Amino acid sequence: MTRPFKMLTFQAATLVTSALMMSTVAAMTKAASAPPPDVVHIGNFTFNQSALTVHPGTTVTWVNDDDIPHTVVSKDGVFKSKVLDTGERFSFTFAKAGQFAYFCSIHPHMTAQVIVKA
Numbered sequence: 001m002t003r004p005f006k007m008l009t010f011q012a013a014t015l016v017t018s019a020l021m022m023s024t025v026a027a028m029t030k031a032a033s034a035p036p037p038d039v040v041h042i043g044n045f046t047f048n049q050s051a052l053t054v055h056p057g058t059t060v061t062w063v064n065d066d067d068i069p070h071t072v073v074s075k076d077g078v079f080k081s082k083v084l085d086t087g088e089r090f091s092f093t094f095a096k097a098g099q100f101a102y103f104c105s106i107h108p109h110m111t112a113q114v115i116v117k118a
């Protein structure tokens with residue numbers, strides 16, 4: 001009498017395993033097809049995307065999610081935000097290809113870059 005029960009258990013386990021694998025594949029497919037985000041969140045003294053790659057013409061928005069003020073300043077003087085308080089945002093449209101390093105002028109150790117590629 002134990003044999004049919006064992007077979008049923010095995011089949012159930014196989015079904016659960018394949019269902020798990022299918023949901024994993026679905027999650028991976030979803031992540032791969034998501035459009036690249038053009039929003040950089042500032043939190044805990046960090047730009048959450050250290051190297052954001054976008055196409056020319058993209059408007060990138062920085063949002064200060066931190067509880068202290070920050071700025072977004074291009075090292076080459078291409079863009080410069082005012083002091084952003086909590087919840088404030090700054091946007092810049094990158095017309096040309098290039099590599100744009102930036103930092104927070106209040107906390108210069110906060111650095112990141114935007115890479116614009118056609």
Ligand SMILES: [Cu+2]
Nearest residue numbers: 070104106107
């Ligand atoms: Cu800062």
